[in-house]
Amino acid sequence: MYVVVILVLVAAGSVLFHLLSPWWWTPIASNWKYIDDTIIITFWISGVVFVAILFFMAYCVLRFRHREGQKAMYEPENKRLEWALTIVTGLGVAAMLAPGLFVWRQFVTVPDDAATIEVVGQQWQWAFRLPGKDGKLGAVSVESIGGDNTLGLSRTDPNGRDDVVIEGAELHLPVGKPVKILLRSIDVLHDFYVPEFRAKMDMVPGSITYIWLTPTRTGTFEILCAELCGVGHPFMRGAVIVDEETDYHAWLEAQQTRVMAQQ
Numbered sequence: 001m002y003v004v005v006i007l008v009l010v011a012a013g014s015v016l017f018h019l020l021s022p023w024w025w026t027p028i029a030s031n032w033k034y035i036d037d038t039i040i041i042t043f044w045i046s047g048v049v050f051v052a053i054l055f056f057m058a059y060c061v062l063r064f065r066h067r068e069g070q071k072a073m074y075e076p077e078n079k080r081l082e083w084a085l086t087i088v089t090g091l092g093v094a095a096m097l098a099p100g101l102f103v104w105r106q107f108v109t110v111p112d113d114a115a116t117i118e119v120v121g122q123q124w125q126w127a128f129r130l131p132g133k134d135g136k137l138g139a140v141s142v143e144s145i146g147g148d149n150t151l152g153l154s155r156t157d158p159n160g161r162d163d164v165v166i167e168g169a170e171l172h173l174p175v176g177k178p179v180k181i182l183l184r185s186i187d188v189l190h191d192f193y194v195p196e197f198r199a200k201m202d203m204v205p206g207s208i209t210y211i212w213l214t215p216t217r218t219g220t221f222e223i224l225c226a227e228l229c230g231v232g233h234p235f236m237r238g239a240v241i242v243d244e245e246t247d248y249h250a251w252l253e254a255q256q257t258r259v260m261a262q263q
Helices: 002-022 035-065 081-106 245-253 257-262
Strands: 116-120 125-130 165-166 169-176 179-185 189-193 199-204 207-212 219-223 237-243
Touching: 035 081, 081 207, 116 189, 169 245, 179 189, 179 199, 199 207, 237 245
Parallel strands: 116 179, 169 237
Antiparallel strands: 116 125, 125 165, 179 207, 189 199, 189 219, 219 237
């Protein structure tokens, strides 16, 4: 009976902890509410199964407890039970995977009108690159990294002459405008993560990954590295500031381009 009571208390305590817990997500600040919805669906499906298994275990412990004179029945297989468990498990897994597949399709399908910027991770700071008036980012290459060119920007590509490069400072984005964020690392594995945006992605050395999002409210949001990248990992933080469009353009006009910085 002690085991039965403990199993029931674990199930009830898990549900109450979720309902009464003071810890919850930060308020969302992008279009990726779909990710929250997917997590909640997965949580409730796995949570119902977890509680059901605990109650089933409690029932079995109580129903088949030791009794004098009672002999256990040996049943090597039960095809009906096996089929039932296989079908129920398959439906449960499909129910958890299906929403994620739809969200992932949206996650990798960038709107045609999205602006493109670049975020570069390195131990242990962030750098950002925005296109100039031509709307195009210049080329980069690993071979170009070195000396005063820590981001590996091409010195010959004309598209990069008016790029805005920001190192160790704040990234500004306009509210309500979709943006595609190219992600690049120049040393080890990093991960670009803004909790309020819900969008995150690994930054793999030698590759360019990306995410896209539409900021939905103004404010200042902390950038974190969500991949252990060395002893300075906890201090690899930055900030993204979402502005009204007029404030964003005023900030952008005040930034130096590559050509201005080299003069």
